[in-house]
Amino acid sequence: MAHQPPFSVRSRTEEENGSLACVRLLRRLPLGARGVQTTADTTQLHQAPSDASEPFTLKLHEDSFQTYNCPKPDLEVQVTKSELLEMYQQMTTMRRMEMAADALYKAKMIRGFCHLAIGQEAVSVGMEHGIEKDDRVITGYRCHPFAVLRGGSIKGVIAELLGRKGGMSQGKGGSMHIFTPSFFGGNGIVGAQVPVGAGAAFAQQYKGEKNCTFAMYGDGASNQGQVFEAYNMAKLWNLPTIFVCENNKYGMGTPAERSSSNTAYFTRGDKIPGLQVNGMDIIAAKQAVAYARKWAVDDQNGPLVLEFVTYRYGGHSMSDPGTTYRTREEVQRMRSTQDPIRGLQRYLEEWGVATEQELKAIDKEAKATVDAAVAEAKESPEPPVEDLWKDVYFKGTEPQFLRGREREEGKRFY
Amino acid sequence: MHPPSSTARRVLNGLSKHRLAFQRRANSTAVEPPPAGGHLPGVATSQLLRPTRDAALRTPGIKWKDEDNSTLGGRETRKMNTYQAVRDAMAIALAKDDTAVVFGEDVAFGGVFRCTMGLAEEFGKERVFNTPLTEQGIAGFGIGMASMGHTAIAEIQFADYIFPAFDQLVNEAAKIRYRSGNSFNVGKLTVRTPTMAVGHGGLYHSQSPEGFFMAGSGLKIVIPRSPIQAKGLLLGAIRDPNPVIFMEPKILYRSAVEQVPIDDFELPLGKAEVLVPGEDLTLVTWGTPVYHCETALHVLRSPSEELESLIPASVRGAKVELIDLRSILPWDMETIVESVNRTGRLVIVHEAGAIGGVGSEIASEIQKRCFLKLNAPVRRVTGWDIPVGLTYEKFHIPDAIRVVDAIIETLTY
Numbered sequence: 001m002a003h004q005p006p007f008s009v010r011s012r013t014e015e016e017n018g019s020l021a022c023v024r025l026l027r028r029l030p031l032g033a034r035g036v037q038t039t040a041d042t043t044q045l046h047q048a049p050s051d052a053s054e055p056f057t058l059k060l061h062e063d064s065f066q067t068y069n070c071p072k073p074d075l076e077v078q079v080t081k082s083e084l085l086e087m088y089q090q091m092t093t094m095r096r097m098e099m100a101a102d103a104l105y106k107a108k109m110i111r112g113f114c115h116l117a118i119g120q121e122a123v124s125v126g127m128e129h130g131i132e133k134d135d136r137v138i139t140g141y142r143c144h145p146f147a148v149l150r151g152g153s154i155k156g157v158i159a160e161l162l163g164r165k166g167g168m169s170q171g172k173g174g175s176m177h178i179f180t181p182s183f184f185g186g187n188g189i190v191g192a193q194v195p196v197g198a199g200a201a202f203a204q205q206y207k208g209e210k211n212c213t214f215a216m217y218g219d220g221a222s223n224q225g226q227v228f229e230a231y232n233m234a235k236l237w238n239l240p241t242i243f244v245c246e247n248n249k250y251g252m253g254t255p256a257e258r259s260s261s262n263t264a265y266f267t268r269g270d271k272i273p274g275l276q277v278n279g280m281d282i283i284a285a286k287q288a289v290a291y292a293r294k295w296a297v298d299d300q301n302g303p304l305v306l307e308f309v310t311y312r313y314g315g316h317s318m319s320d321p322g323t324t325y326r327t328r329e330e331v332q333r334m335r336s337t338q339d340p341i342r343g344l345q346r347y348l349e350e351w352g353v354a355t356e357q358e359l360k361a362i363d364k365e366a367k368a369t370v371d372a373a374v375a376e377a378k379e380s381p382e383p384p385v386e387d388l389w390k391d392v393y394f395k396g397t398e399p400q401f402l403r404g405r406e407r408e409e410g411k412r413f414y
Numbered sequence: 415m416h417p418p419s420s421t422a423r424r425v426l427n428g429l430s431k432h433r434l435a436f437q438r439r440a441n442s443t444a445v446e447p448p449p450a451g452g453h454l455p456g457v458a459t460s461q462l463l464r465p466t467r468d469a470a471l472r473t474p475g476i477k478w479k480d481e482d483n484s485t486l487g488g489r490e491t492r493k494m495n496t497y498q499a500v501r502d503a504m505a506i507a508l509a510k511d512d513t514a515v516v517f518g519e520d521v522a523f524g525g526v527f528r529c530t531m532g533l534a535e536e537f538g539k540e541r542v543f544n545t546p547l548t549e550q551g552i553a554g555f556g557i558g559m560a561s562m563g564h565t566a567i568a569e570i571q572f573a574d575y576i577f578p579a580f581d582q583l584v585n586e587a588a589k590i591r592y593r594s595g596n597s598f599n600v601g602k603l604t605v606r607t608p609t610m611a612v613g614h615g616g617l618y619h620s621q622s623p624e625g626f627f628m629a630g631s632g633l634k635i636v637i638p639r640s641p642i643q644a645k646g647l648l649l650g651a652i653r654d655p656n657p658v659i660f661m662e663p664k665i666l667y668r669s670a671v672e673q674v675p676i677d678d679f680e681l682p683l684g685k686a687e688v689l690v691p692g693e694d695l696t697l698v699t700w701g702t703p704v705y706h707c708e709t710a711l712h713v714l715r716s717p718s719e720e721l722e723s724l725i726p727a728s729v730r731g732a733k734v735e736l737i738d739l740r741s742i743l744p745w746d747m748e749t750i751v752e753s754v755n756r757t758g759r760l761v762i763v764h765e766a767g768a769i770g771g772v773g774s775e776i777a778s779e780i781q782k783r784c785f786l787k788l789n790a791p792v793r794r795v796t797g798w799d800i801p802v803g804l805t806y807e808k809f810h811i812p813d814a815i816r817v818v819d820a821i822i823e824t825l826t827y
Contacts, residue, residue: 111614112804163805174616174804188618189575190547223546225578251547253520259546324523388809392800 035066035264038309040122040280040343045351046076055080056351064284068266070273070304073291077283081353087129087282088348088359091121091341093366094145097154100370101144101161101175105318109378110161114175115142119313122340123246124149126285131293132211136204138184138197139216141176142246142312150183154370159377166380170387191217191224194243198230201241201303212240212296214289220251222265234303235272240296242289243269245307246279252316253325266307273301279308280338283347311338457669457705462689463640467491470673473642474687479649479678491673496666499641499674500529500606503648504567506678508537511565513602514652516542518552518569526571527608527667553579553605557587560603560657567652573609573661574618580626587657588632601655606648608664609637610702610765611797611811616804622701622766622797624742627659628775634658635742636683639704641672646681647740654683663701686746688753692735695825696753698776699763700739703812707736707763710817725818729825742772750776751783758789759824763812767799790827795820 042061049056055078065072098116105114117124124145127137139146147157152168160167160178168178176188184200187193197215204211217227222245234241245265249256256263266274277288288306295301311334315322322331348354354362392398457463464470470491478489494502508514516530522544524531534542545552549570556568570576576583583605591599611620624635634656638644644662651658689704690711699707711734717725735753739745754760760780762773773794780792795812802810 112616113619171805172803176616176618188616189577220547223548223551225548225550252526253523254544254546258544319526383805385806385809388798388800388803388806 035266035276036278036309037061037063038278038280038311038338040282040338040340041346043077043281043283043347045347048351049081053080056084056353058283060281060284060287061278064278064281065288066264066266066276068264068269068274068276068305070275070295073275073287077287079283079286083129084344084348084353085362087125087286088341088344088354089362089366090125090128090149091282091344092363093154093369094121094124094148095341096366096370097148097157097373098144100374101158102314102318104158104161104374110175110318111163112174113141114161114318115316116314116318117142117145117312119334119339120246120248120279120310121145122282122285122344123279123308123310126279126282127214127244127289129286130289131214134182134209135211135293136182136184136197136200136213137216138187138193138200138213139244139246140187140190140193140218140221142218143176143178143183143186146183147178147180147186151180152178152183154373155376158374159380162377162380163382164377164380165383165387166377171383172387172391191221191226193217194221194224194227195230195233197243198234198239198241198303201234201239202237205238205240210297212242212293214242214244214292216244216246218251219245219247219249219256219263219265220254220259222268223260228268231269231272231303231305235269238300238302240300241303242292242296243272243303243305245305246310247307248310248312250312250316250325252320255325264307266305269303269305272303272305274305274307276307276309279310280340280343282340282344454665454669454702454705456709457666458671460670460705460708462704462708463670464642464672467673470642470675473646473681475681475685476646476675477680477682479680489675489677491675493671494641494645494674495668495671496638496641496644496662497527497529497531497668499645499672500648500662501531501533502674502676503645503652504530504533505536506649507565507567507652508533508541510678511652513563514541514565514567515559516567516569517545517556518606519547519571520544521569525569527664529606529662529667530569549575549578550582553582554586556603556605557582557590557600557657560587560600561590561598563602565602565652566604568603568605570605570607572619572664573607573623574621576605576607576623576659579605583633583657583659584627584630588630590632592632599655600657603657604648604652604660605658606660606662608667609661610663610665611802611807612665613807614804615802615807617801620802620807620810622661622764624659624661625766625771628743628772630743632656633743634683635661636740637661637663637700637742638740639663639666639701639738640670641674643681643738643740645674646679647683649678650680650683653680658683661701665702681740684741684744684746686737686739686741686749688735688737688749690734690736692733692757694732694757695734695759695761695821696737696750696757697734697761697763697817697821698737698739698750700742701765703763703765703817704736704738706812706814707817709814710821711736713814713818714821721818725822726826729822732821732825734821745772745776747779747783750780754780754784755787758784758787759827760784760788761793761795761817761820761824763795763817763820765797765811768794768796769799771796790824793820793824 044059046059047057058077060075098118104110128149156168163171178186194215197213201213266276278284292304292306295304521530522534556566559566587600638647651660777792797810
C-alpha cells in the first residue's frame, strides 16, 4: 500500500482547531489548507470473511474524515464482495461513458456544453451505495453518472447528449438537464439547485417520508448567495437536507483559494455541522454518505454539510483544455496516484476479492456495454419539430397559440 | 535563410496536416473541440462590415477622443475581430482612466471569450481581477464602486446568468440617482455580458435578456453588431454618465472581423444606424440578426433556384431600409419614425421571444406615431416563446428565411 500522499498531513498543535489539519506541501500545488488526505487506496483490510457471502470488515485511514461540530463516522466499514465488485463495475462503466461522450463531442456529434466527471466517479458511485432508492439527489451540470445511477440508462444519457428523441429529456435538455424520478437533474445555473434541494427535503419531512435529499454543488457554487439562503432555511426548519459540496479544487478556471475566503467548505454551514471526506476513496465516500443519511433520516438531526475532496482530470467542460490554470504534471500525478478506480482495483486484488483477469473482464464488459449504448443512442431519431412546442405549459392549458409566423408555423393548440 | 516558397509551404502544411491526422487517430486529446462561442460563416462575407482602412475610418458617427489633430488619413487601423475590439476598448479605458477596473468571473486569465486577454498582465492584478461565482455580488459590488467614483467595468459571464443580478441592476443601479435626488449615482458602472444564441448553447447559453431590462428606467442597454461598433459603443458606454448594460452577441466574437481604428474613439449611444437606405419597407434589428437580415435582403433580390417560385417578382425590386438599433434603451425613436413615415411598413427582428420583447415596445410606439402612414401592420420576427431547447436552436432563431417571409407578407399586405 505504498502510494505516498502528495503532501504530509500533520496537526500543528493539539489546541489547533481540530477540524483543520495543517498541511505541509511537498510540491507547489494550488491546494491551500486541506483537511483530509486524498489517496484512493489507504483503506486497510481489517478482517477478511471466512465465507464468501460474509462481509469484509475494513478500516479507513484515520485522515479520511474531518469533522465540524459532529462526531466522526466509524472508521470500520463492512462491505460484501458483491458490493465491492458492483462498485468497481459501476465506476468503470461511468468512466467509459464519460470518455465516450468526450469522443462524440470531438467528433462534433454532441454539440453545446458537456461537463465530464472523469476522476470524480467515487462520489457518484459512493453516494449511490450509501442511499436508498427513494432519497432524492439534485446536482449541477456535472451530472451524467448520477443520471445513470439513479435509475437512468447509459443509452438515455448518450441519446440526450446527442439531442435525440431517445434521450431522457427527449433531446430538449441536453447534457445539463437529465432527470429521473429520484434525480432532479442536472441544472445549468450554478447554485440554483441548492434551494430547490432544500424544498424537496421539506416536502419529504412534511409527508413523513423516511428519506432525505442530497443537494449537491461545487466549490465554485459555494459562494452563491442562494446556497446560504438554503442553509438558513434548512437549519431553521430542521430539514433532512444533506448539502454536498463536490470540491474538485477548481471552479472552472479559478482555484478554490482564489474564489473562497474559507476553503474549508464543510465549515461554511455556520450552525450546520459538517463533514469533510476523502472523495477519491470509494469506501470513505460510501461511509460518509451512509453516516449523513443516518444523521438526517434516522436521527433527525436536521441538515449536514458534506464536503467531498475530489478532482477532475478533464477541463471544466469540453471547451476547456484544463491546462491553462493548472500544470499537466498535477493532472498526471492525480491520475496516477489518486485515481479512485485504480485505488479500488488495488483493494480488490490485495484482499483477494478478484484477480487481475477478472477485473480486466469487467473493464471489457463495461466498454462493450457503453459501446452498445452509444450505438443504440445513435440509432435514435431526432425529435420531431412538433415537440418544439410541447411541454411549455401543462397540456391543455396552453395559451391559444404560441406566437410564431402568423400562419402555419405558429402552434395552435385548440 | 530564405523563407519557404509557397510550394514548400503548401507541402509543409500538407505534411503537418497528415501528422496532425495521425496524432488525431492515435490520441484524441490532440483534437481541438469546436469553439464554445460558435461561428457564423456568413458574417465573413457581409457587406456591412468594414474590412478596409478607408471604410473603417469613414464609419459614420465616429468621434475621435484623443488630442491627435492629424487628418483622417493619418490614423491607423488593425484587423480585429469582435473580442479583440472589446479588449482594445477596455485597454484604452484602463490606460486613460486611473480609476477604471475590470472584474468578473475568470477575467484575469483572459476570460472565456478572450475579451480580457492580457489585460491583467498589462494593467496589474489589482485592476483586472476575478470575482467568486456570484452574479448578484458582482453587480452589487460594482454599484458600490461606481457610487464612490470608480469606473467599474463588470462582466457577467453569460447573459443567461444575469438574473441573480437583476435585482441589483433594476432596483439599485437604475434608481439610485432618482431616489437620492441626484446626490448619488452609479453612472460609472458598465456591465458587459455575452448574449444571443450560437446554435448549440441550449437553454442557458443562448438567451437575449434585453427585454427584461427595458423596464429599468435609469439603465441604458447597448448591443453592437461588429468590431468597430463594439469598440466605439463600449467606450461610449463606459464614459456615459449612466449605468449601461453592454450585451455582446457571442457568435460574433470570432465571426465578425474588420479593420478597426486603433485610436480612442466613441460612437454615440441612443442613436440607430441606417445600414442600407431604402424606400419600401423599414427593417429594424440588432446584434446577430443584422446579418440574417442582410442575407434576407439578398434572398429577396436574387433568390436561389429553390426559392425562386416562392418570391413573387413584384417584390424582388423592393428597396428595404435596414436599420441597426444599436441602443435598445433608450431606443432611437426619431430615426425609426422618420423611416417608417417614408416607407409605410415596418418589420422588427430580434432573437428574444415576442411576448414582452423589445419589438412589442417599438411596434406599439410606431403604430401610435405613424398610424396613418402605415400600409401594413407592424410585423415582428422573433424567437419563439419557449425556452431554447438544445436540438431546436436552428428553429428557434429568426433566420433569413423567416425574415424574407415577413418582408414579403408586409410588402404584399
